[in-house]
Amino acid sequence: KDSYDVMLLPGDGIGPEITAATVNALEPLQSLFKLNFKEALIGGAAIDAEGSPWPDSTLALAKASDSILLAAIGGPKWDGNPRELRPETGLLAMRSQLGLFANLRPAKVMKELVDASSLKPEIVEGVDIMVVRELTGDVYFGTPKGIDELPSGERVGYNNMIYHEHEVERIAKVAYDVAMKRGKRLCSVDKANVLDVSQLWRDVVIKMSEDYPEVELTHQYVDNAAMQLIRWPKQFDVMVTGNIFGDILSDEASMLVGSLGMLPSASMGNPDGPGVFEPCHGSAPDIAGQDKANPLAMILSAAMMLRYDLGRPAEADMVEAAVDVVMDKGYATNDIQREGTTAVGCKEMGDKVKEEL
Amino acid sequence: KDSYDVMLLPGDGIGPEITAATVNALEPLQSLFKLNFKEALIGGAAIDAEGSPWPDSTLALAKASDSILLAAIGGPKWDGNPRELRPETGLLAMRSQLGLFANLRPAKVMKELVDASSLKPEIVEGVDIMVVRELTGDVYFGTPKGIDELPSGERVGYNNMIYHEHEVERIAKVAYDVAMKRGKRLCSVDKANVLDVSQLWRDVVIKMSEDYPEVELTHQYVDNAAMQLIRWPKQFDVMVTGNIFGDILSDEASMLVGSLGMLPSASMGNPDGPGVFEPCHGSAPDIAGQDKANPLAMILSAAMMLRYDLGRPAEADMVEAAVDVVMDKGYATNDIQREGTTAVGCKEMGDKVKEEL
Ligand SMILES: CC(C)[C@H](C(=O)O)[C@@H](O)C(=O)O
Ligand SMILES: CC(C)[C@H](C(=O)O)[C@@H](O)C(=O)O
Numbered sequence: 001k002d003s004y005d006v007m008l009l010p011g012d013g014i015g016p017e018i019t020a021a022t023v024n025a026l027e028p029l030q031s032l033f034k035l036n037f038k039e040a041l042i043g044g045a046a047i048d049a050e051g052s053p054w055p056d057s058t059l060a061l062a063k064a065s066d067s068i069l070l071a072a073i074g075g076p077k078w079d080g081n082p083r084e085l086r087p088e089t090g091l092l093a094m095r096s097q098l099g100l101f102a103n104l105r106p107a108k109v110m111k112e113l114v115d116a117s118s119l120k121p122e123i124v125e126g127v128d129i130m131v132v133r134e135l136t137g138d139v140y141f142g143t144p145k146g147i148d149e150l151p152s153g154e155r156v157g158y159n160n161m162i163y164h165e166h167e168v169e170r171i172a173k174v175a176y177d178v179a180m181k182r183g184k185r186l187c188s189v190d191k192a193n194v195l196d197v198s199q200l201w202r203d204v205v206i207k208m209s210e211d212y213p214e215v216e217l218t219h220q221y222v223d224n225a226a227m228q229l230i231r232w233p234k235q236f237d238v239m240v241t242g243n244i245f246g247d248i249l250s251d252e253a254s255m256l257v258g259s260l261g262m263l264p265s266a267s268m269g270n271p272d273g274p275g276v277f278e279p280c281h282g283s284a285p286d287i288a289g290q291d292k293a294n295p296l297a298m299i300l301s302a303a304m305m306l307r308y309d310l311g312r313p314a315e316a317d318m319v320e321a322a323v324d325v326v327m328d329k330g331y332a333t334n335d336i337q338r339e340g341t342t343a344v345g346c347k348e349m350g351d352k353v354k355e356e357l
Numbered sequence: 358k359d360s361y362d363v364m365l366l367p368g369d370g371i372g373p374e375i376t377a378a379t380v381n382a383l384e385p386l387q388s389l390f391k392l393n394f395k396e397a398l399i400g401g402a403a404i405d406a407e408g409s410p411w412p413d414s415t416l417a418l419a420k421a422s423d424s425i426l427l428a429a430i431g432g433p434k435w436d437g438n439p440r441e442l443r444p445e446t447g448l449l450a451m452r453s454q455l456g457l458f459a460n461l462r463p464a465k466v467m468k469e470l471v472d473a474s475s476l477k478p479e480i481v482e483g484v485d486i487m488v489v490r491e492l493t494g495d496v497y498f499g500t501p502k503g504i505d506e507l508p509s510g511e512r513v514g515y516n517n518m519i520y521h522e523h524e525v526e527r528i529a530k531v532a533y534d535v536a537m538k539r540g541k542r543l544c545s546v547d548k549a550n551v552l553d554v555s556q557l558w559r560d561v562v563i564k565m566s567e568d569y570p571e572v573e574l575t576h577q578y579v580d581n582a583a584m585q586l587i588r589w590p591k592q593f594d595v596m597v598t599g600n601i602f603g604d605i606l607s608d609e610a611s612m613l614v615g616s617l618g619m620l621p622s623a624s625m626g627n628p629d630g631p632g633v634f635e636p637c638h639g640s641a642p643d644i645a646g647q648d649k650a651n652p653l654a655m656i657l658s659a660a661m662m663l664r665y666d667l668g669r670p671a672e673a674d675m676v677e678a679a680v681d682v683v684m685d686k687g688y689a690t691n692d693i694q695r696e697g698t699t700a701v702g703c704k705e706m707g708d709k710v711k712e713e714l
Contacts, residue, residue: 083556086550088550088551092551118476118477118480118587118588118589119475119476119477119587120475120476120477123475139496139518139552140551140552142515145552145553145554146553147553147556147557150521154521154522154523155521155522155557156519156520156521156522156557157519157520157552157553157554157555157556157557157558158499158517158518158519158520158553158554159517159518159519159552159553159554160515160516160517160518161496161515161516161517161518162513162514162515162516163513163514163515164507164511164512164513165511165512165513166511191601191604193443193445194445194449194497195496195497195502195514195516196502196503196504196514196515196516197502197514197515197516198514199440199504199514200504200512200513200514201514222604222605223604223605223607223608224608226583226605226606226608226609227608227609227611227612230475230476230587230609230612231475231612232475244548245605247548247579247580248579248580248583248602248605249583250580251580251581251583251584252583252584252587252609254584255584255587255588
């Protein structure tokens with residue numbers, strides 16, 4: 001195959017400018033194969049234009065695409081909206097409707113940014129963790145849920161933290177497979193000392209270890225994992241955990257790296273459908289439209305897309321190498337500036353990657 | 358009142374030795390008022406002796422006590438037990454049966470330990486956070502819960518993440534009251550962008566802010582809070598959150614401080630019943646019985662007991678001041694040793710505090 005349909009979801013805030021910088025940076029690849037970009041709406045932009053954060057037209061285009069690049073969603077403008085008209089709701093609908101149950105979030109510390117973290121250099125130097133987060137189950141999607149009024153007039157709010165065996169199996173399989181391609185160490189994070197849902201999680205993860213005799217499996221309770229990530233992050237290779245614990249721990253892990261502006265992610269699951277590749281950072285409405293945003297997380301997300309969804313690992317390596325060279329040469333957007341770097345804007349950063357590519 | 362019945366729960370691992378060191382350190386106070394210590398069983402020790410991690414006899418003595426000092430529970434010996442025979446289950450039963458809905462966990466960085474954290478000194482210096490964690494609700498105690506087998510043969514595990522309005526009100530009141538006595542800034546942590554239970558939580562916390570016009574209320578999503586705690590912890594004064602998010606975030610916050618061996622906690626709720634005061638660290642079976650444990654977290658927990666449960670704030674100040682002096686003089690157990698300190702064991706550390714007191 002030498003032509004791919006890639007849906008672009010620029011979303012809100014800095015989304016459009018980092019999307020433009022990414023498309024520009026990838027331009028040299030077009031001589032090797034064709035990336036047909038098509039834009040669609042999600043999040044606040046979609047609410048404003050179509051009255052829904054995940055319009056049917058976007059879903060239809062998604063299903064017809066080979067892969068999806070998402071920039072960022074949300075902003076204060078929509079924060080007070082009812083739940084069905086909030087940008088986040090669009091994101092959750094996308095994950096669920098496209099079957100994106102596996103979220104891969106690497107936290108790899110680049111040598112140039114060792115000093116940029118709030119943790120000591122000797123703690124973060126060499127850290128290279130892959131957090132595998134389950135993305136379509138757990139308390140995010142569990143039912144029953146809601147806010148009820150009791151006969152007494154008191155309100156009660158509830159969400160069901162629930163996992164089916166097959167949901168744990170398929171995410172564990174992803175995690176074991178990732179571990180096999182990396183350091184062969186897998187840490188499963190749960191709260192099995194308190195929660196039944198975690199007990200099932202742990203049972204299933206242990207049972208599956210029979211199929212992966214080479215992978216060293218360990219378990220940590222989520223509270224301990226939150227400590228260990230800061231105390232001694234180099235102990236981790238691959239971590240696997242549920243949706244809500246993964247939400248918390250992957251964001252915590254991202255702080256090991258100097259800037260959120262460098263962190264890509266991949267959301268996958270359905271072998272016949274598109275995966276979604278997006279930066280871990282938000283839409284940063286405060287700097288939107290000022291050419292200050294860092295497009296590297298989105299460019300690195302595009303590299304993950306090439307590797308995991310389009311079967312183009314060599315080109316993924318090329319994109320990552322280009323980013324490395326640009327970092328080496330000391331070009332830096334606002335968020336990663338340090339002594340001796342040359343300040344560039346969002347657009348120029350895209351140009352620099354393009355040149356190296 | 359000049360005589361208090363204090364139940365001691367030494368528990369497992371290093372529990373007995375830090376309990377002995379604490380009782381010894383507090384000895385000088387006995388000339389001011391009487392602390393009648395009575396020991397009882399909890400955790401693994403109680404399972405071994407009575408077949409239950411929270412025996413009826415312990416509950417009865419607890420109810421007859423003014424306050425409770427708990428050391429630590431758990432160990433590999435009981436890890437494989439069924440849930441009802443696990444040490445943690447005793448802890449949860451204690452919290453629930455004694456109505457201990459409010460868990461206060463200070464994370465205050467002592468100047469002597471600024472360099473002991475894995476975070477940079479300039480990040481942790483001056484950090485002084487109080488985490489107020491709800492302790493008897495949420496997914497910890499919510500029903501329905503369990504592991505079922507579906508007709509298909511597949512298993513499903515679930516726990517209900519649930520809060521009643523009155524549960525949120527009473528923990529929020531504790532948090533606002535604590536904030537009024539401190540820096541008057543309160544950050545409520547939830548996941549209201551996704552969870553109904555968090556939406557109710559947030560509504561109630563906001564509604565109650567009317568009664569506390571002087572307190573500056575902010576909100577963070579739990580994933581963001583996990584980042585902000587590392588990125589810039591000095592932004593926080595008091596944090597209030599639910600049971601599971603509090604479990605994770607309070608442990609994360611404890612890493613800002615150089616050693617878990619310094620961190621006390623208080624669990625309260627029922628004005629007519631005893632509160633429970635305990636170190637944040639675990640039972641450390643690997644160093645149990647070797648006189649290596651740090652008793653300061655338990656001694657500082659006793660100070661919290663004096664302040665919050667026995668109405669003896671002056672004596673609480675005295676105990677904390679004594680610990681400060683001992684730290685200043687450079688006495689240090691294994692976990693907090695640094696350049697220029699004098700190594701002491703658990704027992705001797707208790708003696709040093711006693712001398713200063
Ligand atoms: C925006 C929010 C719904 C989302 C989540 O909680 O999954 C975000 O925090 C993330 O991690 O992608
Ligand atoms: C031991 C465990 C049940 C307990 C909890 O999760 O509450 C512990 O982690 C704590 O924070 O006191």
